Amino acid sequence: MKAIVQTKFGSPLDVLKLGEIDTPTPGKDEVLVKVHAASIHIGDYYTIAGLPYVMRPMFKAMRAKNDVPGMDVAGTVEAVGDDVTQVHPGDEVFGSHKGAFAEYACFPERSLVTKPANLTFEQASTLGVSALTALQGLRDQGEVQPGHKVLITGASGGVGTFAVQIAKAMGAEATGVCSTRNMEMVRSIGADHVIDYTHEDFTEGDRRYDFIxxxxxxxxxxxxxxxxxATGRLLANGAQVGGWFGGLREPIAAFASSLFVPQQGRPFVSTANPEDLAALKELAEAGKLTPVLDRTFPLDQTPDAVAQVGEGHAQGKTIISLEKAN
Ligand SMILES: NC(=O)c1ccc[n+]([C@@H]2O[C@H](COP(=O)([O-])OP(=O)(O)OC[C@H]3O[C@@H](n4cnc5c(N)ncnc54)[C@H](OP(=O)(O)O)[C@@H]3O)[C@@H](O)[C@H]2O)c1
Structure with missing residues (x-):
């Protein structure tokens, strides 16, 4: 099969190569997916670039056996292992695990669910990491309730475009922080208020939020x-990543300081599970969650696509389409 392969850390343009490798064989609890679309999130860029440096041993240990990067897919089930019970060959599925940037990916059954009927493969491929992070961040870290005032920075990005929509679906009042060019888009996905960070500083106004x-x-x-x-919660989900430790200090500092004040701020890493993926499917099918798509690239242009995402100015989600000509 055709796949993007990474064997060392560095710029995506230098270390990602299109290759011909063996199609994986599913283990007992695994599902072989014919990938129709994969999406990129900024964490893909960090794990490929190996940033921060201190995380490199962990990134290496987490890499797919066949060295294929990428986590988010949507596609059709090609084959299943003996112990798989919930999905069947021919099912259209989405989810996140590892080894996504390829014609076929082998995922554990627990990391996939049936695709929302009303979404394309490209749209569905965006849900596994970014939408899941938005859901778990708002529900588990923010404990957001109807009527809460929620502020979302990076509202125009991968996580933010989902967080605005899910906050609204939870009955919260959503304020999105973004740049001038994205204000209309952030309004269009349901934000009650939009703050243009190039003109206004959300930390200096009179408004107070139950969850940031x-x-x-x-x-x-x-x-x-x-x-x-006074008792609001903070999720320090974004950071200036780079160097040896850049990106790790902020969540740790948020947690440490929350030991001394009533405002909570726990470190958080989202994890895929079938229940939450199914919750996202339900939201999508109810018309409450529509992925915002940035550019779509064919598989052979994955290095350019990852490099672009790494610049940090995403407008929604960037897609790798396996149906686009390579
Ligand atoms: N905890 C977890 O498990 C988990 C999971 C996924 C992601 N994350 C983290 O979540 C963060 C966001 O990820 P993402 O995928 O959403 O990133 P992304 O797709 O790159 O989006 C970032 C967005 O922020 C905007 N932005 C830049 N500077 C801003 C500012 N000062 N105020 C408001 N918006 C600003 C960017 O647009 P402009 O530059 O055009 O304004 C862009 O749209 C990252 O740090 C990522 O590592 C954590």
Missing amino acids: FDNVGSRSLSDTRRALT
Whole structure:
């Protein structure tokens, strides 16, 4: 099969190569998916670039056996292992695991569910990491309730475009922070208020929020906390990643300081499970969650696509289409 292969860390343009490798064979609890679309999130860029450096041993250990990067897919089930019970050959599925940037991917059964009937493969391929992070961030970290005031920074990005929509579906009042060019888009996905960070600083206004879902980390912790209610919660989900430790300090600092104030801020890594993937499918089918798509690239242009996502100015989700000519 055709696949993108990565054997060392570095710029996606240097280390990602299109190759011809063996099609994987599913183990007992695994599903072989014919990939129709894969999506990219900024974490793919960090794991390919090997940033921050201190994480490299972990990134290497987490790499797919066949060295294929990428996590998010949507496609058709080609074959299943003996112990698989919930999906069957021919089913259209989506989910996230590892080894996505290829014609076929082998995923554990628990990391896939049936595709929402009303979404294309390209749209469905965006849900496994970014939408899941938005759901788990709002529900589990924010404990968001109807009527809560929620502020989402990076509202125009992969996680943010889902977080705005899911916050609204949960009955919250959603404020999105984005740049001027994205204001209309963030409004169009349901934000009640939009703050243009190039003109206004959300930490300096009078508004106070029950939950701040910070996907950027451009402001200091003490400034960001100022915009929370006395018992509000902060999810420091974004950070300036780079060097040896860049990207790790912010969530740790948010957690450490929350030991001394009533405003909570726990570290958080999203994890795929069938229940939450099914919850996303339900939201999509109810018309409450529509992925915002940025550009679509064919498989052989994956290095350019990952490099573009790595620049950090996404407008929704970037897609690799296996149906586009290579
Ligand atoms: N905890 C987890 O398990 C988990 C999972 C997934 C992602 N993450 C983290 O979540 C963060 C966001 O990920 P993502 O995939 O959504 O990133 P993304 O797709 O690159 O989106 C980032 C967005 O932020 C906007 N932005 C840049 N500076 C901003 C500012 N000062 N204020 C408001 N918006 C700004 C960018 O657009 P402009 O530059 O055009 O404004 C872009 O649209 C990343 O740090 C990622 O590592 C964590």
